[in-house]
Amino acid sequence: MHTSQGKIWLTAAALSALAMAAGGAEQLGALRSIRPMLLDLCSPGRLAVLAISSLRPAADVLPQGGKNGKAGRTQAAEDASGRELLLRQLLIENARLRRELDRERDRSQQFLPQAESAEAAQRPPLLDLRVIPARMLSRQDEFPEVLRELSISAGRVHGLNRSELVVQGAGRVIDAGQEQKIAAGDRVLDGLTVVGRIERAGRWTSLVQPVTAEGFRARVQLFRAAGSERHAAAVAMLEGTGTPFCRLTGLEHTDAVATGDEVFAAGVEGLSGPPLYFGRVVRADFLAGGEWEVQVAPAVELDDLDTIQVLRWEWLKNTVSESAP
């Protein structure tokens, strides 16, 4: 028995030493490559649990039997009639919107030369830009302030690769406001807030490098508000610092930067895609050596993240080769 206790202590000490070694390896980034594999190992179970839980709501709406059976059936009938009414209203609204869309489309066609619009309609796109929705696997209150990575529920089976931008799924940002007569309820078509970038794509899960993490870099364009307008300012490189703020590098001493400047992506693969928003300049100091020290506060509150979207683009090779002279 005494030997057994010694063996237990020896095992405990070995496990603790292993944990310390793992902690060291994590600091060196040696475990990052195996993390998606471990998460993928759990993915079949996770997907099975999600599949089971998606069946539950259907079972929950069934009326309860027993003493409350009649009341339950009455409630269910009321719910059903309410849903039917809502469905009819939505169908009417849908038809109205479709008519409106057709009318607007006809009106816009009048302003375009017929041949050009037909050609444009037939011309295939050069770039395939898609948004892939994903859920956050990291719990919101797990985020330490020095955030190194997030895990999401999309991977290589969804077509994800390294370096693809991850944008916030909950809200969208546009560079227009009340000055442009925009009000709550208006439809927003474009504009996304960048959360980070895919660092490693597993089969079913991926790791995201947040914008604030050390090693994150993106080319950005500053915009300055002047009255109701916004003017493009300096182009710089946004870098994560491992703190809640990012910094801007690559600024010339002749560039003008001020607190409150908005930071947008300079382009997607050299093309101007949707206006991807990073955040706002919160500190801009011009140092004695003629260098800028600029801090940017990211627009994304990581605590609010629940679902995100991955912005995925690829050149359509057939189109490029066809359109080449």
Add this chain to the structure above:
Amino acid sequence: MSLRHAAAALALAWFAMAVELAWPGAVPRGSVVIPMICAVILWERSAFLLSIGGGLLLFDWIARPTAFPAAPLVLPLLVAAAGHSGEPRRAWRKKRPGVPSPLQLPLIATMILGLQAASQQRPWAWSQPVAASQEWLVSLHAPLLVLLPVSGVLALLLQLAAELGIRRTAATGWRSD
């Protein structure tokens, strides 16, 4: 027997982790995995099951890391310290009240969860201990709401298994492998 235990432990921990990953909002991290691993270790106090449980906790930490691997570092030592050697105790030690075995699992699981929550906080937060403690307590609230019932049920199951003779009781001490 040991391989069967290992397979069951792996399956249970895998399922617990899958549940936590599937519902990260409703089932906070560690609230199911930690009690499950504690139950695995306390099922039969052997070096083999301790290494399986500790390994699983390390696996969980590698998959979902925090700033510091506090839970896989401390849990094996804590469980080893919680067991007794079975030697005749001295009189003064006999008088010392111990933790009743049904409470050991919830207690150890809560301690490990507390450590894990502390390791999730940013390092410089502890320069203001009062604010950091408050933040730590707040972060414990949601996981404890799940962990305590789960660990309570698991403790009851362990006790039931001991009563039915399915598992060796803690009173017999550590099992020699």
